[in-house]
Amino acid sequence: MKALKRKYIETDVLIIGGGTAGCGAAIALARRAPRLRVVALEKANLRRSGCLAAGVNALNAHINPGRTVQDYLEYVRRDAEKIVRDDLILSMAERFNAITEELERMGLVFLKDDEGRYVARGKRNLKINGENIKTILENEVRKGPSTVVLNHVNATDLLKDKSGAIVGAVGFSVNFEEAFIVSAKAVLVATGGAAGLYRPNNPGFSRHKMWYSPFNTGAGYAMGIRAGAEMTSLEMRFVAQRIKDTIAPTGTIALGVGAKEINSQGEFYASKYGLSTNARAYGAANENYEGRGPCRLKTTGISHETEEDLYRAYLNMAPAQTLKWIESNEPPSKSDVEIEGTEPYIVGGHTGSGYWIDAGRRTTLKGLYAAGDVAGGAPKKFVTGALAEGQIAAESILADLNDIDDASSDTIERLAEPFVDSYERKLNRDESKWLFPLELEEAMQKIMDNYAGGISASYRYNEARLDVAEERIRVVERLVKSLRAYDMDDLLQVYELTDRLTVCRALIAHLRERRETRWPGFGVRSDYPNVDEKFELFVNSRLVDGKIQMIRRELTGKETVRER
Amino acid sequence: MSVRIEKDRCVGCAACVEVCPGNLLKIAPDGRAFVKRPEDCWGCASCLKACRFGAIFYFLGADVGGRGATMRVEIDGEISQWIFNTPDSPPKRIVVDAQSANKY
Known part of the structure; x- marks a missing residue:
């Protein structure tokens, strides 16, 4: 040891x-x-x-001229289908602009107009060079x-x-x-x-x-x-809507160039679903689910200059996409950009x-x-x-x-000693049962994908599937306890997997507790496919004596009497 | 999605090892850097930017459309020159100025 x-x-x-x-x-x-x-x-x-790490090319939360902190709260409330804490959003949003100015003083580069004002992208965004x-x-x-x-x-x-x-x-x-x-x-x-x-x-x-x-x-x-x-x-x-394969951001193309989502039948489908983040994700997922994919952002016809600007913009935040365009010889001016939803x-x-x-x-x-x-x-x-x-x-x-x-x-x-003791025990190679962190990580990901609403399940799940997910995640949690590490790098992987499993277990309990479908783009609860106003509340949890206890709180934060 | 290290250019300074957000780069017994788990790379390019010897090449896995091209970057003050090498066409260079903001 x-x-x-x-x-x-x-x-x-x-x-x-x-x-x-x-x-x-x-x-x-x-x-x-x-x-x-x-x-x-x-x-x-x-x-x-x-x-x-790779950079970012817009600040997405700024109170642009003519807008207020209250507007930001309304936007978030709408986008999250009401499940937000007003006090948290307001206290955060009232600092956006001072923080933005501070970032500029620290050296962040902003796009500015002739009069030295920030150039806005929509109601809340500013364009920057955030590579650094x-x-x-x-x-x-x-x-x-x-x-x-x-x-x-x-x-x-x-x-x-x-x-x-x-x-x-x-x-x-x-x-x-x-x-x-x-x-x-x-x-x-x-x-x-x-x-x-x-x-x-x-x-x-x-x-x-x-x-x-x-x-x-x-x-x-x-x-x-x-x-x-x-x-x-x-x-x-x-669930984020991203560019196929490279999983690079779509906002730069959609907001910046104005490219619209189009399905394989040539239909601009987005307006059918709505404008919220989850509605947009649901749009692409549902078009695919109902057989009208692949979905793309219509970029064909953009100018050569715009294309070169896009290459640079992506190098400053998601360099894989620029390489993809150049390597595939399918530049955005000639090929629409395929999009897909990510895993949750x-x-x-x-x-x-x-x-x-x-x-x-x-x-x-x-x-x-x-x-x-x-x-x-x-x-x-x-x-x-x-x-x-x-x-x-x-x-x-x-x-x-x-x-x-x-x-x-x-x-x-x-x-601290029990925790350090646990590190040392895991570093004892002789006890290895020939399980590898990657093997168990893939087992966990498969369970979550299949039974807790991942990509292969079209983000859909129900009570019976969550039962299976819970049971199988518990098995993987048991197996993880027997993992042993060769070195500190290995130990990191063991702990990362252990943490993910802890989150999975709590997540499954939360998915089970909310018996409705409030954000279909982020997940569809097939056994309760509609919004239920009874669930205009927070689903909370706490681990007590090894068991996850669910707590319901009103939107004001007050704990509600549990109904069972 | 990952990076390759050109052994002949690597001097073993460990600048990439220091900066990788996934702790994926290590120094081999021969004193040169290597990627311990290439499949665990996020593709953030932090290591490319940290390497002053142009020894790190970025490539796309074939599963996400890679066809043998590589990309690297030479940084001189505010100017970054990205160099793309594709198997069938002459190298392409894209210059990015750190002082110029994204227009989109």
């Missing part, structure tokens, strides 16, 4: 995950309290980790005088003291035989959402050519679920899945805060919203710090 070297770190604030929201929080904390000790834990490298947005954020984080960035450390679990407060976290180096035990007065979880639960569009060699970062494994949800935090709206999955993701920045939080981004566990894609109740965050949530969480942490007692490091050691 390998013995890991223990590294103990004491800090005021621990940020788990250095993506957009985590960076937003680190920057805000350093500006408001330069002497406060902040540790940002990142499993890869802050410079290119999270959703913005993550490196810009990293540079800003590094300016924090008391901020320490720990790259290549993967946090696995939250440390909870006797009183139930979160007092730190435990993890391991992905390169070296080291365990990290961090004690903190406040912990912000900002690890992103969950990709890879379902069998992806390209399940073979290009299995990670997906929309959402395949390295966002739902770790933040999983550690919260295990620690007993309340989660909301996991059943509000997200759980991602609180686009839909509402994640931690149940208060307006200050406090979770239901004392000392634990959530921001970005792990935080629930506030869809349509995008980049500026994730940064805003990081900022809001930072301000709450600063307001709460005075009330927090120092945990003694002695306690922390004791709390």
Whole structure:
């Protein structure tokens, strides 16, 4: 058995995950309290980790001239079919424009008109060159005088003291035989959402050519679920409409060039379904389901100049698409661009899945805060919203710090030991039962795809299928316990899979609880195919004594009496 | 979807290893970088941009339409020159200026 070297770190604030929201929080904390000790834990490298690794070419959440914060709330409410928390959307949206200006001061390049004003794309979008947005954020984080960035450390679990407060976290180096035990007065979880639960569009060699970062494994949800935090709206999955094969964004073509969706019969079908994100996804899925696919974006006829601009735009965010156009010799001016729906993701920045939080981004566990894609109740965050949530969480942490007692490091050691012990046991190769993480990951993805509404099931599921999914996921969870790791890189894969399975189990419980079909583009519950106004509420859950307990809350947040 | 490393150009500086968001690049016993699980690559191109020796080539898997072409990037300050090599036609170059914003 390998013995890991223990590294103990004491800090005021621990940020788990250095993506957009985590960076937003680190920057805000350093500006408001330069002497406060902040540790940002990142499993890869802050410079290119999270959703913005390849870049982004628009800011999708900005209050453009003539629009208001209230308009943004109405838009999100409509798009999410009412299941949103007004307080969360408003508190986020009122910061969009100040954050945008701050990004420009940090060096982000915006498209501007002759009078120096931002050029709007529709009601809420701004055009930028965001290839380097993550490196810009990293540079800003590094300016924090008391901020320490720990790259290549993967946090696995939250440390909870006797009183139930979160007092730190435990993890391991992905390169070296080291365990990290961090004690903190406040912990912000900002690890992103969950990709890879379902069998992806390209399940073979290009299995990670997906929309959402395949390295966002739902770790933040999983550690919260295990620690007993309340989660909301996991059943509000997200299915993105993307370019076939490369799974590159369609917005740049649809919004920027004005290309419309067309089916194989030459019909512009989108208006049949509606304008919301889920209606658009449902449109393409249903056209395919009813035999009128493939669906394409009608780009033929665009000018040579527009085409070259598109090549550059995609190089700045999804370079595979530019290569595809050039390599296939099917440029968008000559060939319409085929689109497809992705596998479902759980991602609180686009839909509402994640931690149940208060307006200050406090979770239901004392000392634990959530921001970005792990935080629930506030869809349509995008980049500026994730940064805003990081900022809001930072301000709450600063307001709460005075009330927090120092945990003694002695306690922390004791709390962390069972987790470190578990890392060491998994590193014991002699016990290997010849199972591989990839093998079990594919088993999980197949179960979710077939029985919990994946691509092959046309996003459809029912109670009987969810029964099968639940039972089989439990079997895979048992098998995962016998996985052993050869090295730290292997150990990371074992934990990533374990986290995904934890999220799958909670997701299935949520899919079961919402007995209606509210967002058909994100999933059709075949046994309850219509919207049911009884379900104008939040479906929440909490793990209690190993069992997932469902909680229903009114749209105001109040817990409702359960009807069974 | 993945990247290939040209062994002759790699100096083993580990800039790509440092930056890969999936921790997929490692240094082999011969001191050069290699892709540990090519099928786990997201295709974000962070490693291409980090490599100052032009040793990393980006390609599409055949399952998503790859036909033998590769892409790499040479960065000089604000200017990135993307170079596309296809089996049957002369190389294509696309220049991207970091100071110019997307128009779409």
